[in-house]
Amino acid sequence: MKNRLRYPLGFGLCMFLLLVLAPGFSAAAGKATDPGVRPPKVTPEAERPCARWITDATPIPDAAWVKDLPEAQQKLFCAGAVKFATVDGLHEGLGPTFNFNSCKGCHDFPSTGGSSPGPYPGDGGANTNPQYAFASTQYQAGTNSIPWFVQARGPVREVRFVHADKGKPDGGVHAVFTIRGLEGNTQCSLDQPDFDAQHRKGNMIFRIPTPTFGAGLLEQIEDSTIDANLKSRQARRYGMAKNTRGFSLPIGRLNIVRVGHAHGSENRNGNDGTIARFGWKAQNKSLLVFAGEAYNVEMGISNELFQTERDETPACQFAPVPNDTSNPDRSGLAVLSDVELFAAFMRYLAPPARDAEYPHGASSGAQGEVIFDRIGCSHCHSPSMQTSMQSAVSALRDHDVALYSDLALHHMGYGLADGISQGQAGGDEFRSAPLWGLGQRAFFLHDGRTGDLVEAIRAHASPKGHGYPKSEANPVVSEYFRLSNEDQQHLLDFLRSL
Numbered sequence: 001m002k003n004r005l006r007y008p009l010g011f012g013l014c015m016f017l018l019l020v021l022a023p024g025f026s027a028a029a030g031k032a033t034d035p036g037v038r039p040p041k042v043t044p045e046a047e048r049p050c051a052r053w054i055t056d057a058t059p060i061p062d063a064a065w066v067k068d069l070p071e072a073q074q075k076l077f078c079a080g081a082v083k084f085a086t087v088d089g090l091h092e093g094l095g096p097t098f099n100f101n102s103c104k105g106c107h108d109f110p111s112t113g114g115s116s117p118g119p120y121p122g123d124g125g126a127n128t129n130p131q132y133a134f135a136s137t138q139y140q141a142g143t144n145s146i147p148w149f150v151q152a153r154g155p156v157r158e159v160r161f162v163h164a165d166k167g168k169p170d171g172g173v174h175a176v177f178t179i180r181g182l183e184g185n186t187q188c189s190l191d192q193p194d195f196d197a198q199h200r201k202g203n204m205i206f207r208i209p210t211p212t213f214g215a216g217l218l219e220q221i222e223d224s225t226i227d228a229n230l231k232s233r234q235a236r237r238y239g240m241a242k243n244t245r246g247f248s249l250p251i252g253r254l255n256i257v258r259v260g261h262a263h264g265s266e267n268r269n270g271n272d273g274t275i276a277r278f279g280w281k282a283q284n285k286s287l288l289v290f291a292g293e294a295y296n297v298e299m300g301i302s303n304e305l306f307q308t309e310r311d312e313t314p315a316c317q318f319a320p321v322p323n324d325t326s327n328p329d330r331s332g333l334a335v336l337s338d339v340e341l342f343a344a345f346m347r348y349l350a351p352p353a354r355d356a357e358y359p360h361g362a363s364s365g366a367q368g369e370v371i372f373d374r375i376g377c378s379h380c381h382s383p384s385m386q387t388s389m390q391s392a393v394s395a396l397r398d399h400d401v402a403l404y405s406d407l408a409l410h411h412m413g414y415g416l417a418d419g420i421s422q423g424q425a426g427g428d429e430f431r432s433a434p435l436w437g438l439g440q441r442a443f444f445l446h447d448g449r450t451g452d453l454v455e456a457i458r459a460h461a462s463p464k465g466h467g468y469p470k471s472e473a474n475p476v477v478s479e480y481f482r483l484s485n486e487d488q489q490h491l492l493d494f495l496r497s498l
């Protein structure tokens with residue numbers, strides 16, 4: 001990472017910049033711009049299924065589907081929504097190290113379950129970062145400090161270190177906060193990691209939250225569907241290679257964990273060989289596994305799936321371990337644990353709603369959609385897939401999922417590479433981010449480096465270098481920058497209508 005910053009720009013890179021990026025700059029005159037975040041709409045109280053307890057969370061939206069969802073599942077969804085929004089403290093087992101104190105805190109934009117809160121038109125310029133707000137009100141001097149990368153109007157972030165001491169691979173999450181001084185406790189004196197030192201070594205990478213809208217639908221796409229979609233895209237690639245400017249379109253592979261072949265630090269479900277699909281690197285198999293892991297990693301709460309604490313410093317334990325379990329009631333029936341409730345909430349959570357009219361009318365967005373397909377964005381961001389005909393829940397069965405992802409990994413080059421391997425995903429490989437809900441996202445890309453769609457597209461391109469192959473997206477990015485300003489604008493309008 002450190003070398004990457006110091007590396008001299010080679011001849012190849014210069015040529016590359018000229019060829020790929022320059023047209024973007026020259027277009028700057030009457031240039032196409034990101035229309036910006038579509039302001040969130042407040043769901044009218046009467047339409048909020050869980051209004052009694054919270055919340056702006058809506059279950060799967062279209063009327064037929066809501067009616068389809070049996071009452072018991074709606075109740076489960078609401079119970080899950082409440083848990084998802086619950087703020088935990090020392091006596092629920094928060095910490096000793098943690099990134100935030102509720103799921104909703106990080107997954108809250110444009111509504112419960114979403115991605116990182118952030119600036120949007122009409123927010124009044126307030127602090128939009130809950131991590132920042134939390135740290136500035138709850139922590140007094142002498143306990144934790146607010147690291148520089150947690151900014152008032154920046155994204156929620158978690159940190160991974162690429163290497164451990166002596167250059168050994170690390171890759172794990174190093175929590176932003178500790179419970180030192182929290183709720184007035186004086187017994188736990190755990191320090192935060194020295195983020196400045198790690199930053200100087202170029203050893204830190206960031207991840208922002210991925211949204212969980214429609215996540216139950218993603219879970220129900222069969223492996224064979226993902227596989228067939230990828231194969232048909234690859235077939236199209238060969239077909240197209242002949243009749244455009246030598247255009248070689250993306251390849252991609254699935255994050256299939258083969259027995260004995262799992263590496264990296266997290267994706268340990270190497271035994272069943274099925275396709276993992278959640279997270280920036282498609283590293284996780286299911287919502288339940290993700291919920292268990294997030295509870296332990298993000299909040300420091302050990303649970304049924306992750307039974308031991310991440311930090312076992314004795315003076316810093318305030319609750320029995322695991323901190324949360326299912327609890328049999330008097331009749332011996334198990335009452336669901338928090339992780340099961342989180343998973344149920346995300347499973348029934350509505351997919352993002354589109355607004356075809358935003359921002360410049362339906363016709364611009366519709367033209368943009370055609371361009372999106374024509375220039376090859378859709379080779380990785382597949383417009384839709386179908387859920388299983390066999391799905392146990394009728395609302396999730398045989399449903400069209402407009403996810404704009406192939407759920408496969410792609411080599412994105414050193415510009416995006418974070419050097420972290422998870423499952424089969426290497427340091428430069430990421431899942432084609434599902435683009436549904438893009439209209440209401442304040443930050444883009446795994447590290448939230450930009451809130452501007454044009455920058456996000458530009459960042460897709462990298463030449464070969466620093467040990468990584470060139471980005472699979474290079475030809476598509478050049479096609480984008482060859483478009484007229486008008487066509488670029490149609491494409492950006494389309495993206496913000498999602």
Ligand code: HEC
Pocket residue numbers: 099100101102103104105106107156157158207208209210211212215277278279280281287290291294295298299342343346
């Ligand atoms: C500190 C902020 C933070 C908190 C708190 C948090 N998350 Fe996340 N969440 C993230 C980040 C960052 C990612 C992306 C992780 C990655 O892929 O490396 C993520 C990703 C996810 C995903 C994957 C969605 C997808 O389709 O990729 C799920 C599911 C999820 N979180 C559930 C939860 C649950 C349940 C909780 C509460 C127990 C929770 N999260 C708490 C930051 C947070």
Ligand code: HEC
Pocket residue numbers: 250251280375376377378379380381410412416430431432433434435438443444445446447453456457460472473476477480
């Ligand atoms: C080679 C496959 C590939 C192609 C082609 C491709 N993308 Fe992507 N896209 C990705 C991957 C992988 C990511 C996630 C990268 C990361 O976070 O580091 C991504 C992320 C994005 C994001 C950010 C989404 C988020 O959740 O933060 C946007 C916006 C986007 N792509 C738009 C486009 C557009 C528009 C095009 C066509 C001009 C395009 N992509 C072409 C693979 C591709």
